[in-house]
Amino acid sequence: MIRLSADRDACRGAGQCAFHAPDLFDQDEEEGLVVLLHDEPADDRLPSARRAVAACPNRAITLTAS
Numbered sequence: 628m629i630r631l632s633a634d635r636d637a638c639r640g641a642g643q644c645a646f647h648a649p650d651l652f653d654q655d656e657e658e659g660l661v662v663l664l665h666d667e668p669a670d671d672r673l674p675s676a677r678r679a680v681a682a683c684p685n686r687a688i689t690l691t692a693s
């Protein structure tokens with residue numbers, strides 16, 4: 628199982644994650660910080676999850692195998 632996590636303390640609200648994977652990430656309305664929508668992305672969502680990880684300027688998103 629691949630798990631997705633997002634560190635809101637590291638997030639600066641740039642929004643690249645929601646741009647690259649809008650089905651996996653959103654941003655809150657107050658500060659624009661990341662909101663993780665699914666922590667166990669389906670296999671067909673992994674490419675967009677990896678694009679979001681690569682695009683995050685603060686390395687706030689991680690994908691880990693469990």
Ligand code: SF4
Pocket residue numbers: 633637638639640641642643644645654659660661682683684685686687688
């Ligand atoms: S791309 Fe990174 S810094 Fe930007 S909103 Fe998403 S988690 Fe936060």
